[in-house]
Every structure is written in structure tokens, then in C-alpha cells.
Amino acid sequence: MPKSRSSGPETRPTEAVGGERGPRQRLLETADRLFYDEGVHVVGIDRLLDESGVAKASLYAHFGNKDGLVRVYLEEHFEARREHVAEVLSRYATPRERLLGLFSDVEDALAHPMFQGCRFVNASAEARPGESVGAVTDEYRTWLRTLFTDLARAAKAKNPRRLARQLALLYDGAAVAARLDQDRAGAADAARSAATALVDASTPPPAPPATPAKGSSPKRPTSG
Amino acid sequence: MPKSRSSGPETRPTEAVGGERGPRQRLLETADRLFYDEGVHVVGIDRLLDESGVAKASLYAHFGNKDGLVRVYLEEHFEARREHVAEVLSRYATPRERLLGLFSDVEDALAHPMFQGCRFVNASAEARPGESVGAVTDEYRTWLRTLFTDLARAAKAKNPRRLARQLALLYDGAAVAARLDQDRAGAADAARSAATALVDASTPPPAPPATPAKGSSPKRPTSG
DNA sequence: CCCCGAGCAGACAGATCCGTCTGCTACCCT
């Protein structure tokens, strides 16, 4: 029985407080790197174990099986995405600025050389029917669509759901272009400019301008 | 040495003329179905052989190895795409109508329940570095970008390359939405309406209308 | 002091997958 890890009181099982990271964390970091760069099916368990310095038994104790690791890998990325998007949105005041701010953030992500597209898109392209990739991806897509729809509605778009879906198309397209094309700067410019045009065409004219600060973190990109 | 099949005079090796299809064709049809629906790495050779009724030796005689089959699978799809797009474009007269016609065609593809997104996007998401997926995909992406750029330039867009990239984003986004989302009709509407808005915003006003015929084939969709 | 749990290391089994090779059949062409 694979011990449903969920009881953790406040600290991770053994160590976890100091600079030392436990096997669970190391495994997830390695999984995020390898799964994202090379694909879920391409990367075998032995390689994950080698590069993270974790024993095979620890993997199965923590995650049950490989699919469990993949699920947590995607869930943690989902959580990181939500936090990142919340932080981005917090930098802007009006709904219109927030919508466009999301595409400025896309521009930042595209500029990052490690950006390899959306983890959910990539994982879904190679997912078997029974795997849990589909479930997490569905949750993510629902959240993303709701986010755009709410913002479009708040921006008083004439047809909020349509505008939301249009912007989502640009969002996904940018992720695809980031993985397949060389000209990432062009794709970023296209996404931002298209988003601006679509928002302008669907919403009443905005209030007078107020350029916001534009800070971004140098970490591994989280967009997708 | 894997016998570089290329000498075929005018008919395929043995049969090929009558209703009978040779092993090469059967293999490619099965590959297109399985690779597209389930993924290139997920589908093994034995399954391809079983479902196509072809001997293993025939596969290696025709394609050298699995990567060769994958390459031809993508190349033939590329060729089908070019022919299909040429046919779509031939239905319209002006560059603007042609650009928008491509998105009407996207709408048709999205309506097809077997449409599972773009074969190149899907295959690239799970491709190993050395495989030939990357090469064929590069050719396809270059062709696609050139196509949009030429049409945008012909439509007298103020910034043809930008408009082309914007439309390409919508194109890719529609393929992603087709695979990951349930609401395909909404995605199709969003792609078409966004394309119209972006074209209108970037080009001088069009000539008076002239609604074209809109016929589509009931075959397996080729878009991507 | 000792015991228990967490984690590391690696062997092992079962499945799968790729690719090669050996037979056999059937058809076409001379």
C-alpha cells in the first residue's frame, strides 16, 4: 500500500528546515527539469534517481509510482503558476492593465532561454489515456479560462467569454511558438500587440495611462 | 544496409494500382492514426504491425527504422497540408479573403471530432533531440510562417510580419485548444473572430463583399 | 543503549520495445 502522504504536520518528514532538501523535494526539482526539457515519457526513472541522488524506494514511498510523481510535478507547477499570476496581477490596478500585464509577463517568459512552452501542453501531447496528466491539465485549463473570463468581464468587454477565449488562444500560441520556433522575440511582440488590439477592440476606451513598475524574477520560468 | 527505396518508376513497387494497398501505404495509414491519436512514443512497432497487417521485415525494408517511419509520416502530412491549403486558398480571390479563409478552414477542422491538434506540435512535445521530428517540424514551421507573411504582405498589411505572427499564434492556439479543451466550437469562433479583428486592424478596408462557396471534405482532418 | 524509521544502494523480475534474422508463400516475368 503506497502510504498516502498527506499527514505532514508542518515540516516535511525528516529534515526540511535547514538548507538540506529532502528526497521528495530533490526528486521534484529534478523531475521539473527533466520532464519539462525532454518530456515525461522520454525520461526514465533510473535517470531521475541518478540525477537527484535519491533511492528508488524513496520515490515509491513518496509518490506511489511514476504517474504519481508526474501528477505532483504538474500540481506543484499549477500551484506555482497560480502564485505567479497572482503576483503579476497584483502589480496592476485596472482590469485592462491586468489583462495586458499577463501578456507582458508572457513576453518576459518568452525572453527566458529556458522557456520550453507550457508544461501542460507538452505533457498532454504524450499522455496515455489513463494517466493523471489529463485530470490535472483539465483543472489547469479550467482555471486559466476562468481567469481570463473574469478579467474580461471586469474590463467590461462586450463579449467577455469571446475575448477570454481569444486571449487564451494567444497565450497557448505563444507557448507553442516558444518551443517550436526560433524567433521568440517576434512571437512575444506578436502576442502582446495582438492582445492589445483584441482588448481595445472589445472594451470601452481605458482611463488615462499610468505606467507600472515591471520587475521579474530570474528564476526558471513558470509560465505555461 | 537498409536499401534506400527511391527508384520507384511510376507505380508503387508491386501492386498499388488496383484497390489493394501495399504494405507501405497501410503502414503509413496506421501510423497516421495511431501516432496522431496516442503519440509517437506511446505506440510501439508491434502494435503498428498488428493493426496494419504488415510484416516487421517490410517496415524496416521500407523505412529503415522507426524514426524513418515517423519522418515519412510527418512528411506525408506536410505534403497533404500543402495541398489542402492550396485548395482552400484557391477558393478565394483577394488576399484578405484568403487569410480569413484559412481560419474558416480552422473552424471546419475544429468541428471535426477526430481533430486532435497539430501533428507537429504533438510530435515535437515528445521528440528526443536526435530524432528527425525536429527537422521536418522546422520545415513545416518555416513554410507556415512564409505562407502567412506572404498573404499579409499581399493584403497590404502595415506590418506584414507582425500580422503574420499574430495569425500564426491564433493558428497554433486553436490546435492546442482542440486537444486540451472541450469547448471546440468556442475556440473556433474565437480564432475566426480574432483573426478578423487583427486583419481589419492591420490592413486597409477591403473591397465590397462576395461570399464564396464553402465545401469541405469528410475525411480525416489534415490541419495542424 | 538500543531500536526504529528514513533514506541510500542495488539486485531482481516482468514487461515492453527496437531491430535482426530465418523460414515460408505467392506472384510476376522470362
Added chain:
DNA sequence: AGGGTAGCAGACGGATCTGTCTGCTCGGGG
């Protein structure tokens, strides 16, 4: 009629992958 070729069927080997299981170490608490 006979030989060559394309194709079918399947065994086989080597590699790889997932998942289980057995030892071993180490540190902390009763």
C-alpha cells in the same frame, strides 16, 4: 516451368523501463 522478389509470420537478442524487495547506514528518542 523456374527463378527472383515482395511480402507475411514469428522467433530471438539486447536494451530499457517500471516496480518490488532485500540489505545497509545513520540519527534521534525512549
